[in-house]
Amino acid sequence: MSGPPTSRRDLVPPVSEDDAEELYQNAPCGYLSVTPTGTIVNVNDTFLRWTGWERDDLVGRRRFAELLSPGGRLYHETHYMPLLQMQGQVREIALEVMVPDGSRLPVLVNAVLERDEVEAARVIRIVVFDATERRAYERELLRAKERAEDSERRARSLARTLQRTLLPPSTPSIPGLEFAAAFRPAGEGAEVGGDFYDAFQVAADDWVVVLGDVCGKGVEAAIVTALARHTIRAVVVGMHAPSQALSALNEVLLRQDGYRYCTLAMARLQRRPDGTWHATLGSGGHPAPLLSHPGEDAVPVGGVGPLVGVLDAVEFVDREIDLRTGDVLTLFTDGVTEARRNRELYGEDRLRRCIQRHSESAAAVVDAVLADVVAFQGDNLRDDVAIVSLRLLPT
Amino acid sequence: MDVLARHNVTVHGPSDGRPLLFAHGFGCDQNMWRYVTPAFTDEYRVVLFDHVGAGPVDPAAYDVERHATLQGYAQDVVEICDALDLHDVVLVGHSVSAMIGVLAQAARPDRIGALVLVGPSPRYIDDDDYVGGFSEADIFELLGSLESNYLGWSSAIAPVIMGNDDRPELGQELTASFCRTDPDIAKRFARVTFLSDNRADLADVSVPTLVLQCRDDVIAPIEVGRYVHETIPGSVLTVLDATGHCPNLSAPEETAAAIADFLRSVPARS
The missing domain is CATH 3.60.40.10 (PPM-type phosphatase domain)
Structure with missing residues (x-):
């Protein structure tokens, strides 16, 4: 049933037909779809813009793990993939994406493994968040934790030394x-x-x-x-x-x-x-x-x-x-x-x-x-x- | 502490079956084998365990000195075999546990009668002509990424890890602890895993051995699988169609079939 246009409807902003596609491409996060063996089959504009990769260099040509720093690749194989295969999802994994100019983009990754009706792995959907500032902050936290542990060790050793003199x-x-x-x-x-x-x-x-x-x-x-x-x-x-x-x-x-x-x-x-x-x-x-x-x-x-x-x-x-x-x-x-x-x-x-x-x-x-x-x-x-x-x- | 409790040892299948001991690699725990073991529990006595510091095992069982080398982990494997009085064991070791299996076999050839090495690498770091696939800097970077990924690991999680006394099937509570390890132990295990050089130990293998190699594995490249195969006298190399480092999860049927083929070819000791 459709009624006549109301004035209220005029207040709703115009919705273009390609909105879903536009959201995918320009979402405030990177999107990747990869095959169960890791080959990238789809990637959005945001990810390309953040990393400087060209779509043609990635789609059908590279695996997601190949974009990661060497340490991240090891982590990907020993933790990320096993977790994804066992639990169907991983969340807030800290990784670094290697960028063509040689620099690295710190990211946080969530991923889900989609299975088909016979439970066979079909596709892995990955969301990537730029975590540059967060990572810098985390590094500060880690350093502060190390400093605190150090100073506790020093305090203990000082207490022991002082005790000995008594x-x-x-x-x-x-x-x-x-x-x-x-x-x-x-x-x-x-x-x-x-x-x-x-x-x-x-x-x-x-x-x-x-x-x-x-x-x-x-x-x-x-x-x-x-x-x-x-x-x-x-x-x-x-x-x-x-x-x-x-x-x-x-x-x-x-x-x-x-x-x-x-x-x-x-x-x-x-x-x-x-x-x-x-x-x-x-x-x-x-x-x-x-x-x-x-x-x-x-x-x-x-x-x-x-x-x-x-x-x-x-x-x-x-x-x-x-x-x-x-x-x-x-x-x-x-x-x-x-x-x-x-x-x-x-x-x-x-x-x-x-x-x-x-x-x-x-x-x-x-x-x-x-x-x-x-x-x-x-x-x-x-x-x-x-x-x-x-x-x-x-x- | 009791060895079987220390390693969360679980035993399935007929008690008179030939023992098939599955050893998981760095990162997760015995649940890595859950898609593979059902293929064997009818015929074999399937034994699973967690390395100390992995899975729901009490972190207190971790011994900084003993576990500073893979020999310490091999000693754990031998103790499990002793505790269950296993003979003619087929040890299936994934990733770093392939080398732990090699060391355990050399130590106790009377207990271990065959080896299946899944994604083995005797040395991860390149060395002159030898291609391991990684530089030393890469390995230290891994230690860094462990650190940032364990940032959210808090002491609040520890009771969940230790609290699985009744060893449930893989339920919510176990998935919560899967791949979660005390960060300090994880770093130490990563260090001993990725900085070890066991190339010289391969020649000590004295039992039938299957090398199971994935077609495309960034952690243990095919050159490394070939090296292992060529260095262990009389070993068999099977290249799986699977990719990645964990065929036990990504291609369990193919992995189980390759192991079953091999088992048929190595008669049990009489």
Whole structure:
């Protein structure tokens, strides 16, 4: 049924009869039709204009893959064609079309494989989009990703290097004592932690062992860690008691910029002329060291005391003990006792039992505690773990 | 990890049939063979697997050191044969797996009794008189195009790749992972595939061998197929009418027929 022309119809722009053909030829994308074996059988003007190829050079003469850069040809054979044959289509494949003048046109390609009624491949229709600017942007993205990965690698290696400077380079050897220590950073060790330990000689038969934990992580914490470690080394020379050294460190930390404090356990170990050992223990807000002996319960020795670097004019106290042959003194950070598995805390009881079981040697204690804490948390440490153990050897 | 799980090994056909082990090439996975294998499952024990890093196999099975050479991949093939206790295997290797098959055969002639090499190339890069078809620069360009095509590959896809525990037939979820590989593994596999030189290994082949060559293959040109045929003593060369590098997909009937012809000519060991 046809009615008389309405005025409304006059508003519709004139549609020419060759519109479909014109759309094909001048569409804002390249069109190609190729046989299942790849020979080009049809191509539109847009593709020719973008690439500079002549229609006669392509139709019936070249295969689509031949227009691609060598790397693209390999990709075409190993990915594009298998995908097209298996799935009937491919989308957003990034390729480069070789242009007669020798340059390359970055493109994004979508293609569909048409099959006839008996499922035999009939024709592949390809749409090509100019992706010059997008590709440049993608290259920027890739470069940025590479740079980010690089800088992460550098940061990790810097953290590891820095961490090493906060620990003794090798296990100290103390005549008459067996010394063992372990440190494991939290997570994957990407950040430098705040746990540290140190052992050094003050005079003949006079040694200091210290283990501490600076609050926080990262470079800021590392600076305070280094400060604490070196301050202790410097001040103990003139001060006999750990409590004096802790007071001095307290003042130093209070005077530094920032609000970093630390906890610290310290033992001064001295051998008397008769060969017996005496220990003076001091603690600044740190879990008390555990003293164990084969066949006996491990017990905490020394108090906890105030945090170091928080309050002015705090009092630290010393605890004196005599060590027997076979005694094992273990210092540890809260990364051990406060390790968690879901809601369960590792706790001091479990630590004591672990130490008791292995108190035949300092190395056995350190290895066993570290392995137990790591296993408890399923290999993923939430906090740094530092352990130092000393055993009095028979004379 | 269990070898059969590591390689997503699937076995079809009669258990007392002669083993026919299909090895896919660089780019996709065992589904490359899905149009060819039906021709053999009545008579043969058809074994399919994915190389580590391909298909739905857990990327964690990829070992940077072991898989830095084709020997590592050949070792995988040998382990699959050992795990299934296969004897007198006919190994059908496509593309890079043709050379992996050559290495596996040399390592375990007791297990592998015949080879079918589909589109083999012992070296892709031209070298003096030898025509491989590519320059070194071309290969590095491929690595670049892998990179740009994996730009859209995100970690969100990884669970789909690994999550096919129940190994469905090629359904939506599997097509989604077909030809998708962890980009880092794909680049490493491309490197070992296209930078290897296995020309000297061809002489070690000691079993009946069929070289299946496409008439027109830009990855493994016919000169290369001839070279392989001439270098492997006693091998048979069949030139397929198919074009491209994947006759197993573009001309599965012709490919299956050529393999069947060859199988009839190589009696099983008694």
